[in-house]
Amino acid sequence: MLRWVIFVIIYLVLGFYSLQAIKTASRYPWVHYLFILLSLFVIGNFLYQFTGTDGGRVLSRPKSYAFGFLLAMLSFQMITIVFLFGEDIFRLFVGVYQKIFSTQKEFSIPSRRRFLSIIALGIAALPFGALLMGMYKGKYNYKVLKYQLEFDDLPDAFDGYQITQISDVHSGSFDNRSKVTYGIDLINKQQSDVILFTGDMVNNKMEEMLPWRDLFAKLEAKDGVYSVLGNHDYGDYVSWESEALKAQNLQDLKNLQKEMGFDLLLDSHRYLERNGEKIALLGVENWGRGGFKKAGDLEKAKQGVSKDDFKILMSHDPSHWEDVVIQDDYHFHLTLSGHTHGMQFGVEIPGWVKWSPVKWRYKYWAGVYQELGQFINVNRGFGFIGYPGRVGIWPEISVITLKKKGLT
Known part of the structure; x- marks a missing residue:
């Protein structure tokens, strides 16, 4: 008081x-x-x-x-x-x-x-x-940001392979169905080979997603829609009458994702194949620095994956990439994260300035970064939470094209 x-x-x-x-x-x-x-x-x-x-x-x-x-x-x-x-x-x-x-x-x-x-x-x-x-207006001002990343060891069949990444839906904050519908249509309009969702589907509870599940079930890509969990998906930020109810909420969210056509990767992997060649897609549960849940098990996700495979990792919090992933001897070519939202506030003029107060907490907070021959894209988020808006840091749909170096 x-x-x-x-x-x-x-x-x-x-x-x-x-x-x-x-x-x-x-x-x-x-x-x-x-x-x-x-x-x-x-x-x-x-x-x-x-x-x-x-x-x-x-x-x-x-x-x-x-x-x-x-x-x-x-x-x-x-x-x-x-x-x-x-x-x-x-x-x-x-x-x-x-x-x-x-x-x-x-x-x-x-x-x-x-x-x-x-x-x-x-x-x-x-x-x-x-x-x-x-x-x-700003919270639904969706932007499609396109990146082209080149790799020496990308399998030839995946030259030009296109990924659409979305992150941080936070469905409990939505309040305009027509705007969200526009955002979903914009994702599908990219006609990517695969759609990858990097966590935080809800703010706290599975039920927040129920009014929007029919829209997100419309997401489609040739090789499917894959997802991982973010820190908000576990229900850690609200009180529960019992641990059993909290566990049931998480299980219901997992089941809901399956019903919507999302293949949820829980410290596991899949192989994407094209013309007899393949790349490994791995996904870990949330792993975050600074008090956030450290549930992700990279070693478990790697089981059955060869060091020589081309690897894409989905991990919600970019601090996992900084603290663990880039030092791992498996060499993850591309990691996809979200979590920061770019703080939903900042100044961005492409090619000139990119600033947000969140940079004082996260070294890698928005866009593509490269360290030790590995890339990460930190998506600015599709939704919003806390402050119900966005200023300068707009909701993002990332479109990433993989290219093989030296291949015309």
Whole structure:
């Protein structure tokens, strides 16, 4: 309870400070009252959603939107305060200087400068508006990102082989069937040889996928649809009445994937064949650094696979690639991961800049990387969780074409 009280006090102080900029910039009282009401509504809705019996752990759509609106308001307040606090230091310095070195007897601080408040509010409105637009439109702004990767030892028959990768569906967050349908159609439109899904089908429970199973069952590729589990698929982030119910939820999710036509790889492998040649497709359960579940067993998945085989590995968390996979003596040519979502927020201008705060936690967080002659593609995710939107880091459908070096 104390942490909520402290949080609300800090929020109100930030809001009061931002209100000073609004009062300086606008002389209309209704503008001031509108900001006060909006601020109170945002914090009130957030508290209502997150102080329930579950402690806010079940990320329902109302909770996600409450968090999103709070995030937008806090961004507005923080940027406004950066300008106002700097000006206040300057105003205080001027007041002290005038008291000491001028003839005036009373200590006074100069008034706020209106033009600076207007600039502060204008700049603060940019992330505020972007976060709101990300909730309205950005979360379904699907992008098809295409990569061509070359390998010396790719079997000739697989030259030009096309893979579509999707990841992090988080079906419990979806709220627009027509937009999700568009995304599914866009995946099928790529007409890839195989579709690979790298985990996190739900936020917490299998039942979240039920309204969407008919759509995802429409995914089709010549060589099939394969999948692995992500950290959210195990039901670890909600309370269960018993371990038996939690285990049943996981089994139901596995069964559901099978019903939809997904071949779920649980520390196992399959061979993809073409014209008498083959490549190995391996999939491990979730293995993540920093408190995430380490269920994946790479050694088990490798059983029956030759070192000489061309190998593609599906592993949800890219930290597995960094900590384990690239050092393995089996040499995994291509690893496909997701998990990071690119934090659903950042700046990307192809060929110029790619930045997100998530880079401070994950070295490999979005796109293709190469280390020790091995590739990884970290998919930015098809869905969203927590903040119900995306800004700058859009939902991704990866299309990867395998090429044999030296083969025309």
